[in-house]
Amino acid sequence: MYDMGTRRQALALVAQGRSLNSASKELGVSRAAIRSWQIRVEPLGGRGTECPRCRDVPAKPENEAAYAYLLGLYLGDGCINRHRRGVYFLRIACADAWPGLIDACAEAMRIVRPTNKVCRVQRQGCQYVTCSSKHWPCLFPQHGPGRKHERTIALEPWQQEMVDAHPWEFVRGLIHSDGCRVTNWTTRVVGGERKRYEYPRYFFTNTSTDIIRLYTATLDQLGIEWKPLHQSRAAVTISVARKASVALMDAHVGPKY
Numbered sequence: 001m002y003d004m005g006t007r008r009q010a011l012a013l014v015a016q017g018r019s020l021n022s023a024s025k026e027l028g029v030s031r032a033a034i035r036s037w038q039i040r041v042e043p044l045g046g047r048g049t050e051c052p053r054c055r056d057v058p059a060k061p062e063n064e065a066a067y068a069y070l071l072g073l074y075l076g077d078g079c080i081n082r083h084r085r086g087v088y089f090l091r092i093a094c095a096d097a098w099p100g101l102i103d104a105c106a107e108a109m110r111i112v113r114p115t116n117k118v119c120r121v122q123r124q125g126c127q128y129v130t131c132s133s134k135h136w137p138c139l140f141p142q143h144g145p146g147r148k149h150e151r152t153i154a155l156e157p158w159q160q161e162m163v164d165a166h167p168w169e170f171v172r173g174l175i176h177s178d179g180c181r182v183t184n185w186t187t188r189v190v191g192g193e194r195k196r197y198e199y200p201r202y203f204f205t206n207t208s209t210d211i212i213r214l215y216t217a218t219l220d221q222l223g224i225e226w227k228p229l230h231q232s233r234a235a236v237t238i239s240v241a242r243k244a245s246v247a248l249m250d251a252h253v254g255p256k257y
Helices: 004-015 020-027 031-039 064-077 099-112 157-165 167-178 209-222 243-252
Strands: 078-082 088-095 118-123 126-133 179-190 193-206 236-240
Touching: 004 020, 004 031, 004 099, 020 031, 064 078, 064 088, 064 099, 064 157, 064 167, 064 209, 088 099, 099 118, 099 126, 099 167, 157 167, 157 209, 167 179, 167 193, 167 209, 167 243, 193 209, 193 243, 209 236, 236 243
Parallel strands: none
Antiparallel strands: 078 088, 088 126, 118 126, 179 193, 193 236
């Protein structure tokens, strides 16, 4: 029998891309044991100890910053699907163009559910970062039937406390999912000569008015100036273009990578 710490180390090594042979030799654990831990959807340890929301006295996830970031990713480009035997899959779509974002997403999932395996499923132009657990609906009560913009999206009080404590992580997750940092340009005539000027700005686009409200409310909390763009489509785009606000976004969010 191996303790839970050894199991977590082994699964973490495999999630990083290490082979079963490599992880087995480093930890002195048989390959068969590691393979059996991979197959397990919910590891040993008990429902109450594995999910902070399922305890007699519900608690918040231990790493609040990682959770706030993952919450932003989920609200932007994530979904939760029910599988057999009451197991749920959290899937977040990440474009192949941003490998650093894919790594950050996978790491956040590992931190929030350290005893569950995180997988990357390749699709055309993107990867689905995926993790299975019986407890995703506990951790993300926004889960429900239908698309997010077709149902109410509101944070539970314990989630709002985490967003208030780690607003930049939440904003970063939203930008990394449904946002971007771009460089715009314009020309002006100065001293009879036309010159080109470039300036960065941030965009966040979502069809859910509730998610837009959560984003802009957090920007207000952070003192970020924003404005909506006028568009004919259903989705709403929020722009951050003021120099001081962009500088703050650059310091705490930055471009995708």
